Amino acid sequence: MVNPGxxxxxxxxxxxxxxxxxxAPLVQRGSAIIGTxxxxxxxxxxxxxxxxxxxxxxxxxxxxAQNNRPSLVRLQASRGSKARAFAMTYRDPASEGALxxxxxxxxxxxxxxxxxxxxxxxxxxxERLANSDIPVLINGPTGTGKEVLSRFxxxxxxxxxxPFVAVNCAAMPEAMLEALLFGHTKGAFTGATSSNEGFFRxxxxxxxxxxxxxxxxxxxxxxxxRALQESEVVPIGSTQPIKIDVRVIAAANRDLPTEVAEGRxxxxxxxxxxxxxxxxxxxRERAEDIAPLAFALMLRHTPNARAIPWIxxxxxxxxxxxxxxxxxxxxxxxxxxxxxxxxxxxxxxxIEIQPDHIHFDxxxxxxxxxxxxxxxxGADITPPRKLxxxxxxxxAKAILETLAACGGSRIAAARQLGISERTLRYRLAxxxxxxxxxxxxxxxxx
Numbered sequence: 392m393v394n395p396g397x398x399x400x401x402x403x404x405x406x407x408x409x410x411x412x413x414x415a416p417l418v419q420r421g422s423a424i425i426g427t428x429x430x431x432x433x434x435x436x437x438x439x440x441x442x443x444x445x446x447x448x449x450x451x452x453x454x455x456a457q458n459n460r461p462s463l464v465r466l467q468a469s470r471g472s473k474a475r476a477f478a479m480t481y482r483d484p485a486s487e488g489a490l491x492x493x494x495x496x497x498x499x500x501x502x503x504x505x506x507x508x509x510x511x512x513x514x515x516x517x518e519r520l521a522n523s524d525i526p527v528l529i530n531g532p533t534g535t536g537k538e539v540l541s542r543f544x545x546x547x548x549x550x551x552x553x554p555f556v557a558v559n560c561a562a563m564p565e566a567m568l569e570a571l572l573f574g575h576t577k578g579a580f581t582g583a584t585s586s587n588e589g590f591f592r593x594x595x596x597x598x599x600x601x602x603x604x605x606x607x608x609x610x611x612x613x614x615x616x617r618a619l620q621e622s623e624v625v626p627i628g629s630t631q632p633i634k635i636d637v638r639v640i641a642a643a644n645r646d647l648p649t650e651v652a653e654g655r656x657x658x659x660x661x662x663x664x665x666x667x668x669x670x671x672x673x674x675r676e677r678a679e680d681i682a683p684l685a686f687a688l689m690l691r692h693t694p695n696a697r698a699i700p701w702i703x704x705x706x707x708x709x710x711x712x713x714x715x716x717x718x719x720x721x722x723x724x725x726x727x728x729x730x731x732x733x734x735x736x737x738x739x740x741x742i743e744i745q746p747d748h749i750h751f752d753x754x755x756x757x758x759x760x761x762x763x764x765x766x767x768x769g770a771d772i773t774p775p776r777k778l779x780x781x782x783x784x785x786x787a788k789a790i791l792e793t794l795a796a797c798g799g800s801r802i803a804a805a806r807q808l809g810i811s812e813r814t815l816r817y818r819l820a821x822x823x824x825x826x827x828x829x830x831x832x833x834x835x836x837x
Contacts, residue, residue, distance in 0.1 A: 404418075404421070404422050404425060404426075404434045404435075404436060405434070405435045405436070406418065406435070406436040406437070409438070410436060410437060410438035410455065411436075413438055413457075414436075414438070414455050414457070414484065415484075416484035416485055417455070417481065417484040417489055417490065417493060418436060418455075420484075420485075420490050421490060421493045421494060421497070424490075424494060424505075424506055424511065425494070425497060427511045427514075427515055428511070428514055428515065428518065433450025433451065434450060434451050434453065434497045435450060435451065435452045435453070436452075436453050436455060437452065437453075437454050437455070438454070438455055438456070439454050439455065439456035439478065439480075450474065450475075451474070451475045451476070451477070451496060451497055451499070452466075452474065452475070452476040452477075453476070453477050453478075453479055453493065453496050453497070454466070454476070454477070454478045454479065455479055455480075455481070456478070456479070456480045456481075457480070457481060457482070457484070458480045458481075458482065459482055460480065460482070461480055461481050461482045461488065461489070461492075461701045461743075462478075462479070462480045462699075462701060463477060463478075463479050463480075463492055463496070463686075463690075463699040463700075463701060464477065464478040464479075464698075464699065465477055465690075465693075465695060465699060466478055475496075475499070477496045479492055479493065479496060486704060487682050487704065487707055488682065488686075488701065488702060488703070488704055488707055490506070490682075490683075491506070491682035491683040491685065491686045491702075491707070492686050492701070494506060494683040494686070494687075495683050495684075495686035495687040495689075495690055496686075496690070498687060500691065501539070501542065502539075502543060502546075503536065503539055503540060503543050504680070504683045504684055504687045505677075505680050505683065506679040506680055506682070506683050507677040507678065507679040507680045508679075509672065509677065510672075510677050510679075510680050513540070513669055513670070513671065514540075514543070516669065517540055517543055517544050517547075517669065518543075518547050520544055520667055520669075521543075521544045521545075521546075521547035521548040522547075522548065522549070524638050525666045525667055526619070526638075526639050526640070526641070526663065526664050526665075526666045526667070527541075527544065527640045527641070527666070527667050527668075527669060528604075528640075528641050528642075528643070528647070528664045528665045528666075528667070528668045528669070529541065529640065529641070529642040529643075529668075529669045529670075529671065530642070530643050530644075530646070530647070530668060530669070530670050530671070531642075531644065531670060531671030531672065531673075532644055532671075532673050532718055533644045533718065533720075534674075534717055534718030534719050534720035534721065535671040535672070535673060535674065535718045535719060536671060536718075536719055537602065537642040537644075537671060538557055538600060538602060538642070540669065540671065541555075541557070541598070541600045541640045541642065542555060544598070544640060545597065545598040545638075545640075548598070548638070550596060550597045550598055550638060553594075553595075553596035553597030553598075554593060554594050554595075554596070554597040554598075555594070555597055555598050555600070556590050556593050556594040556597065556598070556599050556600070557600040557602060558571070558572065558590050558599065558600065558601055558602065559602045559603055560601055560602060560603045560604055560606050560607045561602075561603040561606035562603075565608045565610075565611060568607070568608075568611060569611055569614065569627065570587065570589070570627050571587075571589060571590055572589055572590050572591060572611075572615070572618075572624075573589045573591060573614065573618070573624045573625065573626055573627065574586070574587050574588045574589025574591070574592055574624065574626035574627070574633075575587050575589070575626050575627035575628050575629075576626055576627070576628035576629050577628075586626075587626075588626075589624065589626060591618060591624045591635050591637055592624065592633065592635060594637050595635050595636055595637060596636055596637075597637065597638070598637070598638045598639075598640060599637050599638070599639050599640070600640045600641075600642065601615075601639060601640070601641045601642070602642045603642065603643065603644060604641040604642065604643050604647075604664070605643045605644070605645040605647060605650050605655070605656060609655070609656075609657065612656065612657045612660050613657065613660075615660060616657065616659055616660045616663060618635070619639060619660075619663050619664075620663070622634060622635055622636065622637075623635060639664070641664045647661050647665070648661070673715065673718055674715040674718045674719055674721075674722065675713075675714050675715045676810075676814065678711055678814065681707075681710050681711055681715075681722070682702070682707050682710070682711070684719060684722060685702055685707065685710055685722060685726055686702060688722060688723050688726040688727075689702065689726050689729075689730060689744075692723075692726065692727050692730055693730060697734075698742050699742075700730065700733050700734075700742040700743055700744050701742070701743045701744070702729075702743075702744045703743050703744060703745050703746070705745060705746045706729070706744045706745055706746050706748065706749050708746075709746050709749045710722070710725070710749065711820075713751055714786075716752075717752055721751070721752050724752055725749060725750065725751055725752070728748075728750050729744045729748040729749055729750075730744070732747075732748040732750075733745070733748045786818070787818075789808070790804070790808065790815070790818055790819070793807050793808055801815055801816065801819075
């Protein structure tokens, strides 16, 4: 059994003495990311050569080994223990898969997973916000993880032991939503055979997430504003206000300033909610998050009794090339399909998700097209035969044309395209992997 005394600290990771040198490239990369999130992860690393047994700790233990055959194994924790343990064998410490698997194992179920610098910045802000009670407005497309981020804020706050209640404002009729939010008395309306405390009172002392807040009817917005200003609710059928102590987080998949300008959302409620705005970008703009999320979703959907597949570098490249119109929800669909296909085609003792196991909800990745031609001057790409590929091909054409106009300078091209140079590098890598000769255009120039 590993002696707890041999563990040392490095950027919020405890590791067995000496192993950090044996696995330095991977440990340093993982530590740099995990360290930005403070003590969000409780991670303990040890080496296969010195881990005859696993110390059951309140967190996650990962036993590392390096071999030509990458693998991931869920180790058995002691009965009743909340600890998690994995044995991870990786081929290349600099590979995207090795880092992604490490991050996915390190994160507890339900917690955010990120490797993209902008995503990590949002999580760092969210952790600081957790210690305050100011309202937060999270904006982002559907399926980008707004509820996960809300739970993260709640779990890191002094309210963590109190309830977290999530309400989808678009999922129910106006009359029902009012009763569910503020509560009602017995007999307040037809069918009210008993009283109901409502979501605000159910979340008392904790956090209430108002998801898809832009869908809330205008007259109900006025009642919500009063509840927020006075910290009290008046149940339907009652005349007596009831004090509440609730931290409100609102989430929207539409641009609320636009909704205000067009009269569909109250300006006073917007300013009440928008004390600290957080924005989540579409998954296609967070390329470095895709691989860790893919491994995390694979862990979630692999039953404990089954072997955990590894995701090959080729499959990860396909995932990175996709446009992800459905964001993380679409990624989850893709991973669940891949798990089923990989299990059916696996050789005994070796399960690995390969490119042919990846099937998208609506295929939109770049492919090497017949008769496609890319020229340094015009960046001409023959239009695809399938409508599903048009978005990606159009993006590729815009990138190549802009690069050509900027003389191959990535910095100038990224500025004109309105994206970061890092994002442009990922797009160029995707084009190369799809077989398009971008190097001929000077794509390597800064």
